[in-house]
Amino acid sequence: MTRAEAAHAADRPDDGARRIPDRLRRRASRQLSQLTTRSDRLINEGLAQADARKWHYAVLASLQDFGPASQATLSKRTGIYRSDMVGVLNELAERHLVERAPDPADQRRNIITISAQGRRRLRRLDKVLDVLHDELLAPLSPAERDQFMQLLTRLLDHHTQNS
Amino acid sequence: MTRAEAAHAADRPDDGARRIPDRLRRRASRQLSQLTTRSDRLINEGLAQADARKWHYAVLASLQDFGPASQATLSKRTGIYRSDMVGVLNELAERHLVERAPDPADQRRNIITISAQGRRRLRRLDKVLDVLHDELLAPLSPAERDQFMQLLTRLLDHHTQNS
DNA sequence: CGCCATCGTTAGTCGCACTAACGGTGGCGG
DNA sequence: CCGCCACCGTTAGTGCGACTAACGATGGCG
Numbered sequence: 001m002t003r004a005e006a007a008h009a010a011d012r013p014d015d016g017a018r019r020i021p022d023r024l025r026r027r028a029s030r031q032l033s034q035l036t037t038r039s040d041r042l043i044n045e046g047l048a049q050a051d052a053r054k055w056h057y058a059v060l061a062s063l064q065d066f067g068p069a070s071q072a073t074l075s076k077r078t079g080i081y082r083s084d085m086v087g088v089l090n091e092l093a094e095r096h097l098v099e100r101a102p103d104p105a106d107q108r109r110n111i112i113t114i115s116a117q118g119r120r121r122l123r124r125l126d127k128v129l130d131v132l133h134d135e136l137l138a139p140l141s142p143a144e145r146d147q148f149m150q151l152l153t154r155l156l157d158h159h160t161q162n163s
Numbered sequence: 164m165t166r167a168e169a170a171h172a173a174d175r176p177d178d179g180a181r182r183i184p185d186r187l188r189r190r191a192s193r194q195l196s197q198l199t200t201r202s203d204r205l206i207n208e209g210l211a212q213a214d215a216r217k218w219h220y221a222v223l224a225s226l227q228d229f230g231p232a233s234q235a236t237l238s239k240r241t242g243i244y245r246s247d248m249v250g251v252l253n254e255l256a257e258r259h260l261v262e263r264a265p266d267p268a269d270q271r272r273n274i275i276t277i278s279a280q281g282r283r284r285l286r287r288l289d290k291v292l293d294v295l296h297d298e299l300l301a302p303l304s305p306a307e308r309d310q311f312m313q314l315l316t317r318l319l320d321h322h323t324q325n326s
Numbered sequence: 327c328g329c330c331a332t333c334g335t336t337a338g339t340c341g342c343a344c345t346a347a348c349g350g351t352g353g354c355g356g
Numbered sequence: 357c358c359g360c361c362a363c364c365g366t367t368a369g370t371g372c373g374a375c376t377a378a379c380g381a382t383g384g385c386g
Contacts, residue, residue, distance in 0.1 A: 109332090
């Protein structure tokens with residue numbers, strides 16, 4: 001029995017209490033969950049200081065890059081459910097970052113348009129996110145960050161294709 | 164205005180509806196969240212078929228690798244909050260996978276021990292998880308999987324050290 | 327004209343991370 | 357010895373994100 005193994009004992013409150021089983025550390029799913037929890041917290045707190053949430057960014061970016069769209073289209077583009085989109089757009093409209101107008105050609109739809117103020121906000125959020133991501137990826141070299149993003153994207157694409 | 168920019172139109176319901184802004188695809192935090200959502204769903208559904216949850220695995224693995232422990236110690240080792248640990252241990256005890264006994268040396272504590280049945284279950288869950296992770300990491304070569312895990316772990320360690 | 331799909335909206339579910347507060351117990355310093 | 361503080365397990369509740377169900381209103385199509 002090695003010293004490490006001997007250190008398990010339930011009567012050793014602090015000794016090995018924080019040790020994490022290898023079985024867990026080897027599981028990609030767990031590392032992913034854990035990292036995402038921390039990443040989300042980092043981003044949410046950072047954006048909160050700019051009176052924003054990550055959904056705001058997703059919607060503004062989508063509007064900026066692809067132009068005005070209905071709420072349903074925005075849902076598909078951002079991955080936000082249309083049920084939740086309602087609230088997000090309320091928040092954005094309150095802040096005058098987007099405008100919500102009925103589509104004259106189809107009365108079921110609203111056409112969402114980004115405002116000048118929305119564009120400014122988007123530019124600012126981009127900067128904020130740059131800083132936050134620099135913190136998130138701090139331990140990685142530029143090459144490693146690229147590598148990480150590439151692997152991440154390949155995995156995500158694979159699991160997204162059937163949907 | 165480029166053709167790409169011209170293609171935005173709100174009146175093009177399906178054309179570019181599913182296109183995802185580059186701004187979003189470049190953000191590690193977003194790719195992480197998205198992938199984790201899918202990963203979690205995959206693992207949860209897989210474990211559900213074995214009448215288990217990922218928390219079960221974490222607790223059983225911790226007990227197997229480090230021996231009996233108090234609930235507080237298990238909390239620290241698995242990352243499960245002690246508030247939630249109660250329910251997890253109830254589920255595990257119901258299934259006779261662990262035993263919960265008061266610590267004679269300290270009446271505040273329970274000593275949790277893995278049972279023979281628990282050990283069997285752990286072995287089975289390990290196999291189930293192997294299969295699920297193979298599906299999760301399907302698009303990556305063995306070398307790339309190692310690389311991915313290494314990058315993931317370095318990031319997580321960096322964001323875990325202060326806590 | 328009748329049927330079905332789509333749109334925005336409301337409400338509600340589920341899992342997970344996390345906080346607050348409790349009664350009970352233990353350890354330690356004065 | 358005793359008073360205070362830290363720790364333990366437990367209960368309850370919060371907040372958020374993903375997701376479902378159902379609605380009334382509208383549109384498209386056979």
